[in-house]
Amino acid sequence: MRFYITTPIYYVTDVPHLGHAYTTVIADVLARYHRLRGDNVGFLTGTDEHGQKIARQAEAAGIAPRAYADKFADAYRATWKALEISNTDFIRTTDADHEALVQELWKKLEAAGDIYLGEYEGSYCVACEQFYTEKELVDGKNCPIHKRPVEVVKEKSYYFRLSKYQQPLLDHIEKNPSFILPRERRNEVVSFLKGGLTDLSASRTTFNWGVPVPGQGSDGKHIIYVWIDALANYWTATSRDTLRGFWSGDGQIVHMMGKDILRFHAVYWPAMLMSAGLPLPTTIFAHGWWTVDGHKMSKTAGNVVDPLKLAQDLGVDAFRYFVVREVPLGGEGDFDHEAFLQRYNAELANDLGNLLNRTLGMVTKYAITPHSMAVDPFATARTQADYAAALDGFAPSRALDDIWALVRKGNAYIDERAPWKPDAPRAEILGNILELCRVLSHLLEPFLPERAAAMRAQLGLSEPMAWPSWSARSFRTEAAVPLFPRVDDARKHELLERWRPRPAAATAAASAEAAHDARISVEDFAKVDLRVARIISAEPIPKAKKLYKLMLDLGKEQRQVVAGIAERYKPEELVDRRVIFVANLKPATIRGVESQGMILAAGEAEVLGLSALDREVPVGTKVR
Numbered sequence: 001m002r003f004y005i006t007t008p009i010y011y012v013t014d015v016p017h018l019g020h021a022y023t024t025v026i027a028d029v030l031a032r033y034h035r036l037r038g039d040n041v042g043f044l045t046g047t048d049e050h051g052q053k054i055a056r057q058a059e060a061a062g063i064a065p066r067a068y069a070d071k072f073a074d075a076y077r078a079t080w081k082a083l084e085i086s087n088t089d090f091i092r093t094t095d096a097d098h099e100a101l102v103q104e105l106w107k108k109l110e111a112a113g114d115i116y117l118g119e120y121e122g123s124y125c126v127a128c129e130q131f132y133t134e135k136e137l138v139d140g141k142n143c144p145i146h147k148r149p150v151e152v153v154k155e156k157s158y159y160f161r162l163s164k165y166q167q168p169l170l171d172h173i174e175k176n177p178s179f180i181l182p183r184e185r186r187n188e189v190v191s192f193l194k195g196g197l198t199d200l201s202a203s204r205t206t207f208n209w210g211v212p213v214p215g216q217g218s219d220g221k222h223i224i225y226v227w228i229d230a231l232a233n234y235w236t237a238t239s240r241d242t243l244r245g246f247w248s249g250d251g252q253i254v255h256m257m258g259k260d261i262l263r264f265h266a267v268y269w270p271a272m273l274m275s276a277g278l279p280l281p282t283t284i285f286a287h288g289w290w291t292v293d294g295h296k297m298s299k300t301a302g303n304v305v306d307p308l309k310l311a312q313d314l315g316v317d318a319f320r321y322f323v324v325r326e327v328p329l330g331g332e333g334d335f336d337h338e339a340f341l342q343r344y345n346a347e348l349a350n351d352l353g354n355l356l357n358r359t360l361g362m363v364t365k366y367a368i369t370p371h372s373m374a375v376d377p378f379a380t381a382r383t384q385a386d387y388a389a390a391l392d393g394f395a396p397s398r399a400l401d402d403i404w405a406l407v408r409k410g411n412a413y414i415d416e417r418a419p420w421k422p423d424a425p426r427a428e429i430l431g432n433i434l435e436l437c438r439v440l441s442h443l444l445e446p447f448l449p450e451r452a453a454a455m456r457a458q459l460g461l462s463e464p465m466a467w468p469s470w471s472a473r474s475f476r477t478e479a480a481v482p483l484f485p486r487v488d489d490a491r492k493h494e495l496l497e498r499w500r501p502r503p504a505a506a507t508a509a510a511s512a513e514a515a516h517d518a519r520i521s522v523e524d525f526a527k528v529d530l531r532v533a534r535i536i537s538a539e540p541i542p543k544a545k546k547l548y549k550l551m552l553d554l555g556k557e558q559r560q561v562v563a564g565i566a567e568r569y570k571p572e573e574l575v576d577r578r579v580i581f582v583a584n585l586k587p588a589t590i591r592g593v594e595s596q597g598m599i600l601a602a603g604e605a606e607v608l609g610l611s612a613l614d615r616e617v618p619v620g621t622k623v624r
């Protein structure tokens with residue numbers, strides 16, 4: 001059977017963190033599980049590189065957007081390699097084949113009569129790359145996600161007739177209970193749909209970092225809305241050799257993602273597919289959100305978890321295991337560094353690591369050739385059925401519970417059968433444990449690909465990974481090397497010290513973000529009352545060689561201000577000059593002289609220039 005699984009394509013705005021790694025690891029676990037079952041697996045991840053957000057960041061960094069994207073696309077690729085992600089392709093929305101096919105998809109929507117030209121007027125959040133209705137805004141002006149003012153956009157825009165698909169989508173969801181999972185998320189989408197759909201603004205004209213709308217002539221300025229471009233990746237990639245045939249309507253198509261972007265996947269994307277006459281995905285699964293030590297993960301808080309750092313310190317598989325085991329898929333999770341070490345020692349080093357290690361130790365000590373019996377004392381087949389049901393039902397943490405039930409049975413069996421007793425049938429007892437470890441090495445592969453391979457090497461096996469079944473056999477084992485060396489208290493402290501957010505780094509990141517957040521809205525700017533003023537007179541202030549006391553004419557009134565321009569201008573140079581004046585500043589007393597406002601100037605001492613207007617404008621006129 002064909003099994004096609006995708007992750008979101010990630011924005012090239014930064015290097016991957018825990019959240020991105022989580023989605024990708026989950027998708028990898030499912031991909032590897034399906035390979036184990038003998039399915040033909042396609043697994044796609046990649047990067048989302050067009051749109052205003054990337055264009056602006058690249059511009060701020062002073063690099064061309066594609067070069068900017070290269071850097072982060074490489075970081076994503078490298079991270080996935082380090083985390084043993086087994087994707088069969090990696091798509092970038094700037095890949096030429098993708099761009100061409102996005103235009104093909106657009107033409108299909110157009111051919112269905114679902115594209116029309118209109119004008120968009122409303123709010124846009126660049127960080128979300130999303131339009132918001134007035135109703136959705138917080139305090140009438142802020143993005144509900146970023147809590148920052150949205151931008152007001154007014155431009156010609158092509159529209160996609162999304163409203164037409166309201167009922168077809170509701171019908172499809174009702175007929176296909178596993179189309180949107182988990183159930184709570186499906187209910188959210190259903191109530192959103194029932195609230196009514198408006199058509200989707202599907203093109204932008206005010207910047208050009210994107211895929212041009214096809215067929216608009218050479219002077220056309222429209223580029224395809226970045227989310228349409230991005231969502232299309234799941235389909236465009238299936239024209240590549242690596243994924244050919246995966247969008248043909250047989251087999252499964254699974255989109256894995258965080259709950260933040262469910263609406264795009266569960267509403268816009270299927271509507272587009274319906275319009276284009278293409279098959280719909282089988283399942284859209286939205287998982288929950290990770291926090292870190294109880295707090296929202298953000299650069300501002302300085303607590304962004306770097307999966308590579310954890311993997312370097314404790315092993316890739318330890319990281320993979322923890323994130324999958326800690327939270328039932330779909331639920332919310334907290335990344336508690338101590339809990340990570342706790343599970344590592346108890347479940348990986350102790351339960352699993354020891355099972356293999358102590359057994360191999362005894363094989364060497366007693367110099368025997370272990371041999372498993374035909375009858376399976378652990379009923380592994382039954383557990384395998386539970387494990388498969390769990391994974392087929394998107395419950396990987398439950399599949400791990402099933403595996404650990406077997407691991408514990410194995411350890412209990414050793415204690416009970418006591419192979420160290422002089423008359424114990426050691427070859428049989430240890431053989432059975434090794435056969436259990438062999439079965440486990442297959443079942444663990446989706447979760448711990450690297451350590452599963454190490455297990456098999458120690459078991460002296462070279463058989464290919466496949467769905468295992470218990471059998472009688474002899475083992476020629478290798479020397480025991482702990483799979484997961486225990487972390488003692490000293491090392492634990494050292495690791496926690498390294499992993500936990502550092503206040504200094506946190507502050508630097510916070511001020512960078514604060515600077516970004518310090519941008520003001522037009523309304524904020526309008527609070528400053530700037531006026532054209534004429535200087536009537538300028539006189540020195542005793543014992544303050546930099547300062548003048550100026551009298552200003554504002555038309556309806558006169559004002560006295562203190563200005564630090566005495567080193568650069570002579571009084572007679574100033575008289576009659578028009579300057580820009582801040583009229584609503586709170587008065588202040590400088591060197592005993594009251595200053596009732598401020599004139600605008602740039603620079604200081606030697607290099608100083610007064611604000612000026614390039615032609616005569618009546619005094620008192622507002623400056624905007």
Ligand code: MSP
Nearest residue numbers: 008009010011019020023048230231257258289290
């Ligand atoms: N580019 C869009 C997706 C387009 S898909 C056609 C995008 N990119 S993103 O870089 O912002 O990645 C969002 C995804 O990252 C989430 O949906 C989720 O999979 C993952 N996560 C990011 N932060 C997360 C947490 N704190 N917790 C869990 N997953 C999170 O959106």
